[in-house]
Amino acid sequence: MKIAILGYGTVGRGVAQIIEERVPEVEVARILELPDRLTDPRMTPNYQDIVDDPAIELVVECMGGIEPAHTFILQALNAGKHVVTSNKAVVAAHFAEFAEAASKAGVGLLIEASVGGGIPWIASIEKVRRIEDVQSFSGIMNGTTNYIVYSMLKDGADFAEVLSKAQELGFAERDPTADIDGIDVRNKTIISASVAFDVACTQDLPVSGIRNLTKYDLSLFxxxxxxxxxxxxxxxxDGRYAVSVEPVAVSTSTLEANVPTNFNLVTLDAPSIGELKFYGQGAGSLPTGNAIVQDILDCVAGRRPTYDFSRGLVYDPAMLHGPYVFRTEATIPGAKFYEPGAVIVDDLTATQARALLDDALKSDPTTFMAAVSANS
Structure with a gap:
């Protein structure tokens, strides 16, 4: 099968390397690249060269961002080409649209690499769904934030110091907003819920990050x-669902508490299979490239995933609720003493907790909030 790669950064190069070294039945025929970076005869700055080439059966999109990725993916699907993508932002924003276009064109839309890097997370959800409903999922889906917390604990370092080190090591972007404010995990949560629950997951979910996390907070917990x-x-x-992204205080005896450096750990739960956990590298050139190539090989073998979002589940934030701790100088309604400088509210939904956090941040911009795990 001849394929094209859109974007030749960290992930795109990883895909090409794995294919060239290990997958003789697939040929990287074209690469979309910026005009000033055309270092390979397969490269073109013109996407139409790829869309109009009937020999190219599959397009790998690993550019990142919403546009032009959104337009390029739709054009490829509408042109009858399979699409494999690692772009969690564009899939989270346009999943239903892409799924409909792929179905109409009779082509594959494969998204394994968009969540969990090299971890076979989406494929595992899909296998469970062949037999039964997924009741719940949760996990550490962002290696940058896990590295930050792990290093703060291990080295007794401040947040800013560890973030700077993560940027030096390539674990964090120059602008770390998507990671530390939970946006990256938000996109992965939307995709996971959409696949696990057969629902066009709401974009309006409560999201909180770890920007205000301090050494004191880690000591407090x-x-x-x-x-x-x-x-x-x-x-x-029962026809309802809820999703959230937030810091969670978990027992130090759990697997989640002991995930080191930039690794991910994701969990799903279903009636007959019970709890399944998946651990591994959630990002990086070769782990993510591996997941993309797995999707390509599935497509070569004739696999065409289908996504049906017509189930009609109702979003009900009351399904995710529990105690929340606030380290703040602001006044939190209904709160009780937890530790010096911190209070706890016994039963809040994730949506209510995010609203209280927003109010607290107005008077104390350093406020930090975490849910307390039911298993703690």
């Missing part, structure tokens, strides 16, 4: 044998 992880999670039952 540590005194209660807890640590903090940024968790994306979802639950569904």
């Amino acid at each position: 540590g005194s209660r044998d807890l640590t903090v992880k940024l968790i994306g999670r979802g639950v569904q039952a």
Whole structure:
């Protein structure tokens, strides 16, 4: 099969390397690249060269961002070409649109690499769904934030110091907003819920990050044998579902609490299979490239995933609720003492907790909030 790669950055190069070294049945025929970076005879700055080439059966999109990725993916699908993408932002924003276009054209839309890097997360959800509903999922879906928390604990370092180190190592972008404010996990949570629950997951979910996390917060929770992880999670039952992204205080005895450096750990739960956990590299050139090539090989073998979002689940934020801790100088309605400088509210939905956080940030911009895990 002849394919084209859109974008030749970290992931695109990883895809090409794996194919050239290990997958003789696939040929990288064209590469879309900027006009001033045409270092390979297969490269073109003109996407139409790819869309109009009948020999190219599949397009790998790993450019990132919403546009022009959104337009390019739709054009490829409408032209009868399969699409494999690692772009979680564009899939989260346009999943239903892409799925409909792929169905109409009779081509494959494969998205394994958009969540969890090299972890076979989407494929595992799809296998479980062949037999039964996924009741819930949760996990550490962002290696940057996990590296930050892990390093703060290990080295006793400040947030800013660890973030700077993560940027030096390539674990964090120059602009870390998407990671530390939970936007990256938000996109992955939307995609996970859409696949797990057969629903066009709401874009309007409560999202909180770890921007205000301090050494004191980790010490505060540590005194209660807890640590903090940024968790994306979802639950569904009885025609309803809920999703959230937020720091969660988990017991130090859990697997989640002990995930090191930039690794990911994601979990799903279903009635007959029970709890399944998947651990591995959630990003990077070769892990993500591996997931993309797995999708390409599935497509070569004739696999065409279908996504049906007509189930009609109702979004109900009350399904995700529990105690929340606020480290703040602001006044939190209904709160009780937790630790010096911190209070706890016993039962809030994730949506209510995010609203309280927003109010607290107005008077104390350093406020940090974390849900307390039910298993803690």
